[in-house]
Amino acid sequence: MNADFWNDKRPAGVDSSIDLTAYRSVVEVFDRSCERFAQRPAFSNLGVTLDYAQLQAHARAFAGWLQQHTSLRPGDRIAIQMPNVLQYPIAVFGALLAGLVVVNTNPLYTVREMRHQFKDAGVRALVYLNLFGDKVEQVLDDTDIEFLIEARMGDLLPAPKSWLVNLLVAKVKKMVPLYHLPQAVRFRQVLHAQLQAVAVAVGQDDTAVLQYTGGTTGQAKGAMLTHGNLIANMLQVQACFSQRGEGGERMIEPGQEVMIAPLPLYHVYAFTANCMCMMASGNHNVLITNPRDIGGFIKELKKWRFTGLLGLNTLFVALMDHPQFSSLDFSSLKVTNSGGTALSTATAERWEALTGCRIVEGYGLTETSPVACANPYGPSAQLGSVGIPLPGTAVKVIDDQGVELALGERGELCIQGPQVMKGYWNNPQASADTLDSDGWLKTGDIAIISSDGFVRIVDRKKDMIIVSGFNVYPNEVEEVVMGHPNVASCAAIGVADSRTGEAVKLFVVPRGAGLDLEELKQFCKANLTGYKVPHQIVLRESLPMTAVGKILRRELRDEG
Missing domain, CATH: 3.40.50.980 (Rossmann fold)
Structure with a gap:
């Protein structure tokens, strides 16, 4: 899909192009x-x-x-x-x-x-x-x-x-x-x-950062992000900052915002959002050294009239589960951004009810510096989607033969834009497998592009579970289970099954002591088609995660 397809779909104030010549480095x-x-x-x-x-x-x-x-x-x-x-x-x-x-x-x-x-x-x-x-x-x-x-x-x-x-x-x-x-x-x-x-x-073609992939699907590789890649993503995100609110004001004002930064800056998400984008717009980053200390985190939040917070699903849940969180002053909070992993509808709705601020979910990869898509701020945001491509970015979905699919069809998401990496460091084969000659990056994510231009990520291609020939996407199972009031977090994987080929195995971290396994099974049956219902449910105290809270399904699969 050509990048021009989204030009008339952007909110007021957001330009559809960026000036890549604005900076040399x-x-x-x-x-x-x-x-x-x-x-x-x-x-x-x-x-x-x-x-x-x-x-x-x-x-x-x-x-x-x-x-x-x-x-x-x-x-x-x-x-x-x-x-x-x-x-x-x-x-x-x-x-x-x-x-x-x-x-x-x-x-x-x-x-x-x-x-x-x-x-x-x-x-x-x-x-x-x-x-x-x-x-x-x-x-x-x-x-x-x-x-x-x-x-x-x-x-x-x-x-x-x-x-x-x-x-x-x-x-x-x-x-x-x-x-x-x-x-x-x-x-x-x-x-x-x-x-x-x-x-x-x-210059713009020089490599600025070697950002290693998270390793959620295999050996970590160094994505070569150039000065031009990072500049492009800064300008693209700043264009989104220019969205106009109900009173005509910019959503993010240069030099006026206080952004809470709990996610690690060494991760590409916070690196670009806080170190690059907030720096480029002259805004204030409050660094949280240990966000796992939720009590200490909330104590720090009490010191600031913060206007923005960068987070992800597991962090939002941990904050909301703390008894002191609801006592914070959210009157200045106007922006909550989520990325890095899927945001559940239950978490988003609970956050908005508690803070009065809607979470805006975006999408990206290490290889895209990282932001590729983002929801508009405010009521135009669509829960369950990652928004629309950033200015100057094109996306498409393809089938297993590489043929582009029509709007509304499910396929592997591909991205083309100035924020797409130069390639993998000292790994020409992996670069060739991921980037084609026209600069399209194969993401390994399954997505649907709707007629309104919004993109929905269905799942990781490699995480897909095939039950009796039917495709089961773990994100869908997890989204349903997270809607149960006594579930704090969960992860679904595929395990071998002699009857169906694969079956769904669910790992659940309960919220408190009120989770009844049989009741959870019935909850799943009431909300999922039969072949999607977890065959096994395992209770855990915690789930393996990356430093930014992305659940490592691979490690759960390796456990057997």
Whole structure:
């Protein structure tokens, strides 16, 4: 389907095109934003707020140190392995200023996962939080890493609070493991050197980030996201921000918003939404370091008149299940964005009832930088859909032979647009399997495009269950089960069955102690066609998830 198909389907205020010549690099976006919004807050965490002028000064000092104290050259890879702390955006923008390629790394990775990513990407430098120093020590000899920069929780705090926080984390809470990395340079020392960065010429075709796929369906691969890819996605999302409200105001005003950022910045969803899009629009990100501590998260929310929140289904449920959540002031909240995994209707309706703000669901992939589709804000949003393609983006669905299907038909979703990756790092075969010569990306997701232009994701192609020749899509089963009031979360997979070939197996995390298995089975029978009803139901205390809350069905299948 040509991108022009959606031009008359966008809400008021949203342009159907973007100017890809507006910026030459992410660095140019960053510098312009820092100068325009110099005195506006950029990032807050642990009681410290950096305005855009301070963020720019720190990033330039970080870049200057890299240029003058290492042998790193433009194009070399630097891994950044930290949770949501202020050092993260400083390191990212500093690395890009120095012309380096950022390799976002999950701080909860095992040594095996770190080893694979660092070796695959050819990482030469690593910025890490000292809470994970023991794993760094274990993996170091198996990699090409030559330069270590060690961050500590109190780095950006003034003395003596900085020293006290680091002491508390290490000695009282005992969060810092034993390790020996004498060659590591302190992050605080790097900033205090205040070295001047030398401008590096980078263009839109240069790779800015190696963003590794989540690994939910196999071995993680490094998607090469260029400066042009990231600029395009920033401009596309900003076009959506220009949607007009009932009073003619923009939904997202430059330099005026307070966006809560609980999802990890090293994940492509929050990386683009918070580090890139909010930065480009001069808005304020409140970083939540440990969103799993729901009590602490809510305590932080009480400090802010927040206007936006980025999340996903499991996080929304966890917040709403906490007794203190309903006591928060939601009067300023006008935007709640969901992505990363399917949003259930039950969660969306409950959130709107509690907060007065409708969740807007979008869709994307690591390989699309990541946003490809998004719902309009407000009442035009369609629950159960991921909205319409962003400006300049085309989508289509194809059958198993690669033939494009008509509107309303179910097939594999393909995406074409300026935000689509260059390819996979050092993996031409995987690139060729995913990207065709016309730039169409095969997503592996099954979708339906409606006549009104809205896209509905049915399921992952590889997760489809075939029962007696009938296709069963786990998302549909899970959507129904999540409508049960005593279900907190669930996952459906296919298991071998001698009679039907495959059968549906359901894993359920109950909400409280009131879930009756027999009653749940009858609930499923009342809401699902016979072959879709779970053959087995297993109660669990938790489900395996990625760092951003995406349930790993693959791990459940591997359990047998």
